[in-house]
Amino acid sequence: MSLNNLMLNVEGLIKEFGNFRALDGADISVKEGKILGLAGPNGSGKTTFINVVSGVYKPNGGKIFFNGKSIYKLEPHKIVHLGLNRTFQVPKPLSGLTVEQNVKVAAVYGSKEGNTKDKINSALSSVELDNVKHKEASSLTSAQQKLLGLARALATNPKMLLIDEIAAGLNQHELKRIADMLIKLNKFGITMIVVEHLMSFLDILTDDVVVMNAGVNLFRGSIKEASMNEKVVEVFLGR
Amino acid sequence: MLKKRIGSFGIILIIALIFIFLPFVYNNQSFLFNMMLYIALAEGLNIIYGFTGYLPFGYVGFFGAGAYSASLAILFLHFPPLLSIFIGGMGALLVGVVLMPLLKLSGAYFAIANLAASQALYYIVANPNLESITHGPYGISLASVYNPHASYYTMLAVLVLSMIIVLFIRTSNFGLSLLAIKEDRITASLAGVNVAKARAIAWGLSAFIAGLSGASFAWYVSVFYPGTVFSLNISVIVIVFALFGGIGTIAGPLVGSLILYSFYNFIGISTPQYFQLLYGILIIVLVLFLPDGITSILQKRKIYVP
Ligand SMILES: Nc1ncnc2c1ncn2[C@@H]1O[C@H](COP(=O)(O)OP(=O)(O)OP(=O)(O)O)[C@@H](O)[C@H]1O
Ligand SMILES: [Mg+2]
Numbered sequence: 001m002s003l004n005n006l007m008l009n010v011e012g013l014i015k016e017f018g019n020f021r022a023l024d025g026a027d028i029s030v031k032e033g034k035i036l037g038l039a040g041p042n043g044s045g046k047t048t049f050i051n052v053v054s055g056v057y058k059p060n061g062g063k064i065f066f067n068g069k070s071i072y073k074l075e076p077h078k079i080v081h082l083g084l085n086r087t088f089q090v091p092k093p094l095s096g097l098t099v100e101q102n103v104k105v106a107a108v109y110g111s112k113e114g115n116t117k118d119k120i121n122s123a124l125s126s127v128e129l130d131n132v133k134h135k136e137a138s139s140l141t142s143a144q145q146k147l148l149g150l151a152r153a154l155a156t157n158p159k160m161l162l163i164d165e166i167a168a169g170l171n172q173h174e175l176k177r178i179a180d181m182l183i184k185l186n187k188f189g190i191t192m193i194v195v196e197h198l199m200s201f202l203d204i205l206t207d208d209v210v211v212m213n214a215g216v217n218l219f220r221g222s223i224k225e226a227s228m229n230e231k232v233v234e235v236f237l238g239r
Numbered sequence: 240m241l242k243k244r245i246g247s248f249g250i251i252l253i254i255a256l257i258f259i260f261l262p263f264v265y266n267n268q269s270f271l272f273n274m275m276l277y278i279a280l281a282e283g284l285n286i287i288y289g290f291t292g293y294l295p296f297g298y299v300g301f302f303g304a305g306a307y308s309a310s311l312a313i314l315f316l317h318f319p320p321l322l323s324i325f326i327g328g329m330g331a332l333l334v335g336v337v338l339m340p341l342l343k344l345s346g347a348y349f350a351i352a353n354l355a356a357s358q359a360l361y362y363i364v365a366n367p368n369l370e371s372i373t374h375g376p377y378g379i380s381l382a383s384v385y386n387p388h389a390s391y392y393t394m395l396a397v398l399v400l401s402m403i404i405v406l407f408i409r410t411s412n413f414g415l416s417l418l419a420i421k422e423d424r425i426t427a428s429l430a431g432v433n434v435a436k437a438r439a440i441a442w443g444l445s446a447f448i449a450g451l452s453g454a455s456f457a458w459y460v461s462v463f464y465p466g467t468v469f470s471l472n473i474s475v476i477v478i479v480f481a482l483f484g485g486i487g488t489i490a491g492p493l494v495g496s497l498i499l500y501s502f503y504n505f506i507g508i509s510t511p512q513y514f515q516l517l518y519g520i521l522i523i524v525l526v527l528f529l530p531d532g533i534t535s536i537l538q539k540r541k542i543y544v545p
């Protein structure tokens with residue numbers, strides 16, 4: 001594959017909170033159709049990376065290209081309309097609305113293509129929440145609310161998803177179910193960055209991981225190579 | 240969706256018919272006028288507060304801006320009253336556009352900044368140095384166009400418009416996007432909603448309704464002072480009426496205004512001392528036991544409130 005089918009290309013990304021740099025020049029790229037795993041210790045900047053790329057936080061430097069187009073400092077809804085969406089580590093449902101309404105907003109406003117009803121139904125069935133669609137979002141479990149976040153993102157017809165610790169706190173059986181779900185979505189053509197602490201979860205999804213530390217990408221390669229890399233072992237065990 | 244719309248239209252139609260025919264059998268027209276005024280204002284406030292969660296403590300600023308814009312259009316431009324009422328709505332909308340940056344503030348900061356803005360507007364209008372334009376503290380007289388009947392029915396038209404706007408918002412995708420913003424701005428924007436644009440539209444509509452109401456009021460009373468149309472009491476009353484009924488629906492602000500304004504009119508004017516007490520108790524009871532307003536009793540039973 002050549003360089004010009006990079007779906008997401010981030011170079012030297014910087015994000016400061018006061019005088020603390022949560023991102024200190026991160027370089028991360030993903031090719032179209034692939035799944036990239038993103039790992040790293042607590043506070044290494046994974047969520048901040050997603051927040052900046054999705055437009056939720058404004059960056060302080062660097063470059064962000066999506067499908068060859070700069071999305072640097074673009075507003076979130078515009079980034080969504082270009083086909084890039086994300087989920088939240090701590091779910092942010094529209095609590096007072098029903099599950100169906102949550103997805104409907106995204107189906108109506110997220111993308112002009114496709115029929116609204118179809119988009120709602122297919123998003124809900126992809127994450128297996130169709131049986132609770134009339135429930136209020138606030139009544140779901142945290143794990144279900146994360147899936148609802150994924151359904152909202154799917155209803156916007158994304159080409160790419162940034163997924164933030166969707167499997168945290170799940171048991172082995174649920175983990176497998178979510179992994180299968182993501183693999184299926186990827187087969188349908190959605191490129192992904194999947195942030196996860198659990199290497200065993202990433203291992204099911206992909207053989208291409210980036211390890212971040214202190215706001216920069218430290219390593220890229222397979223999970224097996226990562227486990228043998230001195231610097232990676234140090235940041236994970238040295239804490 | 241269609242059924243809900245038809246049902247809500249029914250309510251609007253009934254309210255319109257009541258206010259069209261009531262003056263023929265009930266001669267306290269000023270009570271009826273004020274009732275329509277408060278319902279319209281409560282519905283207008285509902286647009287921004289009920290659907291986006293911004294509490295506009297300075298809502299009266301739009302009311303006063305509407306009253307003054309319309310009056311100046313009548314006095315200086317010699318526009319006919321109806322056109323001037325529209326100018327009143329546009330004047331308030333203009334104030335809304337100027338105040339739009341306030342929407343970047345959240346919660347109490349927004350409420351306080353909006354309150355301050357409305358009072359700033361009041362002091363500008365009432366400033367004796369502007370006497371040649373606004374008549375400063377000496378107030379406005381529209382005696383030349385005084386027409387209680389025409390202004391009564393104009394107010395009715397504004398009332399119907401306010402309810403139709405809320406009906407549209409309540410039953411449209413646009414309304415759903417506003418509710419999404421109210422729940423979580425970031426989630427709404429990641430659902431593809433242009434948050435700044437949607438809330439600006441709601442803000443503008445809300446201001447426009449208050450402006451039309453203020454303009455109709457100016458025409459109806461035809462003599463008023465800056466303190467009359469910029470009185471903070473108006474903001475407070477309208478907020479209480481809307482909350483009492485329940486925000487986010489058409490029925491809530493309507494029911495709240497109908498009950499509380501009648502209550503005020505029949506008890507408050509004859510025995511104000513008891514009224515203040517009862518009013519206070521009522522509000523405390525409401526906040527404690529029915530924070531979402533009286534229509535929430537139905538909503539909790541899963542009954543759709545239009
Ligand atoms: N809004 C914020 N304001 C101030 N500091 C922040 C903010 N968001 C993140 N940080 C800081 O930036 C650093 C990176 O945080 P981030 O949430 O990106 O880490 P992470 O890699 O996602 O960690 P985890 O694995 O725990 O989710 C942390 O030190 C965090 O405290
Ligand atoms: Mg994180």
